[in-house]
Amino acid sequence: MRIPLLDLKAQYLTIKEEIDRAIFDVLDSSVFILGPQMKTLEKEIAAYCGTEEAVAVGNGTDALVLTLKAFGIGPGDEVITTPFTFFASAETIAQVGATPVFVDVDPITLNMDPALLEKKITSRTKAIIPVHIFGQMLDVERIMEIAARYDLKVIEDAAQAIGAEYQGKKAGSIGHAATFSFFPTKNLGAYGDGGMIVTNDKDLASQLRMLRFHGCKIKYYHDEIGYNSRLDEMQAAILRVKLRYLDTWNEGRREKAKVYDELLKDSPIKLPGRDPSAKPIYHLYVLRSSRRKELMEALNEAGIASAIYYPVPLHLQHAFDNLGYHEGDFPVAEKACQEALAIPCYPELSRAEQEEIIRVIEGVHRGK
Incomplete structure (x- = not known):
């Protein structure tokens, strides 16, 4: 798959x-x-x-x-x-x-x-x-x-x-x-x-x-x-x-996010943080894991795409060296860049595909 x-x-x-x-x-x-x-x-x-x-x-x-x-x-x-x-x-x-x-960013919503x-x-x-x-x-x-x-x-x-x-x-x-x-x-x-x-x-x-x-x-x-x-x-x-389809598609993404939320709620992985006053559209469904590299490799082996958003915070980009920032200046953002991983979340994604994604994620975090 x-x-x-x-x-x-x-x-x-x-x-x-x-x-x-x-x-x-x-x-x-x-x-x-x-x-x-x-x-x-x-x-x-x-x-x-x-x-x-x-x-x-x-x-x-x-x-x-x-x-x-x-x-x-x-x-x-x-x-x-x-x-x-x-x-x-x-x-x-x-x-x-x-x-x-x-x-720096909020540790829950980023x-x-x-x-x-x-x-x-x-x-x-x-x-x-x-x-x-x-x-x-x-x-x-x-x-x-x-x-x-x-x-x-x-x-x-x-x-x-x-x-x-x-x-x-x-x-x-x-x-x-x-x-x-x-x-x-x-x-x-x-x-x-x-x-x-x-x-x-x-x-x-x-x-x-x-x-x-x-x-x-x-x-x-x-x-x-x-x-x-x-x-x-x-x-x-x-x-x-x-x-004309945007609201329907956004609702479809929210439905896929609910499936992930429910099936991963007992996992040690961090689910996307929410502000209760916000209604998100899940442009990306971004997990956070201290075992991101291992998780990404397992997903890739299973034929499941994932992506890092973002590998380097902006204050540590070489293009901004002249601004004089250093590692540790924005610890929440820096940690997010070490842990964040986006997994598939779009309206056309099937329940079977989501269950396969979750199986791989749980396998990594349960040491299987």
Whole structure:
């Protein structure tokens, strides 16, 4: 039995006719950039997230860069984020010339720990980028309260969390802005790169639309130096089809997570931590084990895919050597990087496949 970490082909086959029709409609229209599919997707994503505006861009990394630029963040500024996340969350801060400042994570949820946030704020701090890791939203309103006291911007990095909720509010609906990635493996994934920024600030949205198109509002008239970051019509059309299924797919992931939770509840392995106020979407189902290497090898031998998220915390990445961090500075994040392992969790996963995965996991932890 071979079980992938994510089966995109199985997903495609469930909606093949709609996807194929959407692609051929774009081909037939011969409109490929900044067309009606993208503009309609922007409206649909804004409505889904509960925001006034949505701005489609080339990818999730660009979404962060453009948002930081639109807020005027650059050299000499500091932006606070988490060391336990994908590199782009901090890379983009450096790309605009600002300095990433890290805050350790909560030992249960692995999201940024708000209790540690305020002590990291300085006169140079301009923004906070909380990350909803693995599809579990954190308490952004608490972070907004702290930000308000210091006049800081809050940019939700919701790349892994479209559809996740906290106390009934969707990811992206609370911060001053939020960014999403539509990388193919995301819960709402394109068949290539794609990204989106959502906000309730119409002026910010206007600035973002200018930045994504070479800094111009009118073609060939450039008000500032911008970027070339546009979601193409093909990807927008595909995402519009998939958006209609997103809630169903997210619920399917929650159901698979419940099976793991129930069948592994007596195992010595650590299950994903939850905030009881959050409704996660399980972009990844991440276990934690002190025997990760052995567990990964056993899964691989059984034909079961797994993956480490993340092997090195951001403060220990060589690219950030200049920041002067050392091992031990963020112990919770560092331990998570030593123990975390994602196992398959997607709607098309069968009960038999889950039971086989659990059999292998239990075999390792029972010494079999």
